[in-house]
Amino acid sequence: MNTILSARGVSKRFAGHQGSGGVLALDAISLEVREGEFLCLLGASGCGKSTLLNMFAGFVAPSGGEIRLRDEAITGIDPRCGMVFQSYALFPWKTVRENVAFGPKMKGIGRGERRDIAERFLAMVGLSGFAGHYPVELSGGMQQRVTLARCLAANPEVMLMDEPFAALDAMTREVLQGELMRIQAQSGKTIVFVTHNIDEALVMADRIVVMSPRPGRIAAVIDNDLPRPRDIEAQSLPAYAALKRQVWNLIAGDLMAHAA
Numbered sequence: 001m002n003t004i005l006s007a008r009g010v011s012k013r014f015a016g017h018q019g020s021g022g023v024l025a026l027d028a029i030s031l032e033v034r035e036g037e038f039l040c041l042l043g044a045s046g047c048g049k050s051t052l053l054n055m056f057a058g059f060v061a062p063s064g065g066e067i068r069l070r071d072e073a074i075t076g077i078d079p080r081c082g083m084v085f086q087s088y089a090l091f092p093w094k095t096v097r098e099n100v101a102f103g104p105k106m107k108g109i110g111r112g113e114r115r116d117i118a119e120r121f122l123a124m125v126g127l128s129g130f131a132g133h134y135p136v137e138l139s140g141g142m143q144q145r146v147t148l149a150r151c152l153a154a155n156p157e158v159m160l161m162d163e164p165f166a167a168l169d170a171m172t173r174e175v176l177q178g179e180l181m182r183i184q185a186q187s188g189k190t191i192v193f194v195t196h197n198i199d200e201a202l203v204m205a206d207r208i209v210v211m212s213p214r215p216g217r218i219a220a221v222i223d224n225d226l227p228r229p230r231d232i233e234a235q236s237l238p239a240y241a242a243l244k245r246q247v248w249n250l251i252a253g254d255l256m257a258h259a260a
């Protein structure tokens, strides 16, 4: 598989208070994201998952090393990478259709085609009947579906997702995990997905990048060969439990330290 996105010896130091050395959020991270894969960045709080994702998006510049997209250095926000955050970040004054059509509008696509694009992606996320609603009229799960549709409608090559389902209740979260896997299988999009939930990573990822904190480093990159679909039954397989134990052993110490 081709590499679409890469971090090469990337470090990030955030400035601290005067006299302190600041925070080394990431230390010499090297990682290749393969085209079409579902990659999860997993780790305890503070291990630099969001910082790395924000660098892939071009929101944050590395202090050292470089980020490359299709073998060109990323030096700013690039429309080839679309971001989905935990908070839905929809425009409250725009309808669902207008929210989804925002990316195509920015690209100068005409009104009729924008409408078709919005309808297509709203259908893909199961919200066909809600195009004329405003975000405030929708549940959290529905708003996150709109966010997904908006990201897809902008047609990025890579979807960067920062704990997109963390604010949702457990059942809605499971439904949306299934939807996202279906959408990825249909669209072939590359997805980099941040989570601190081991089951979420095991259910969704092709590869899991386990990170450790202070400073943020890659502890392991694990191939997730569990059979798909990874439904409730697959989750009771011995192989699932074994992989979960392997990942847990890598991050348990960090989680305990954070809880202490």
Ligand SMILES: Nc1ncnc2c1ncn2[C@@H]1O[C@H](COP(=O)(O)OP(=O)(O)OP(=O)(O)O)[C@@H](O)[C@H]1O
Residues within 6 Å of the ligand: 014, 015, 023, 024, 025, 043, 044, 045, 046, 047, 048, 049, 050, 051, 052, 196, 216
């Ligand atoms: N803008 C910033 N200024 C200063 N320090 C920052 C900034 N952003 C992140 N950090 C620090 O960098 C480290 C990594 O933060 P980051 O948010 O990337 O971790 P994370 O793994 O995504 O954590 P979480 O799961 O809690 O979101 C933390 O110590 C954090 O306090």
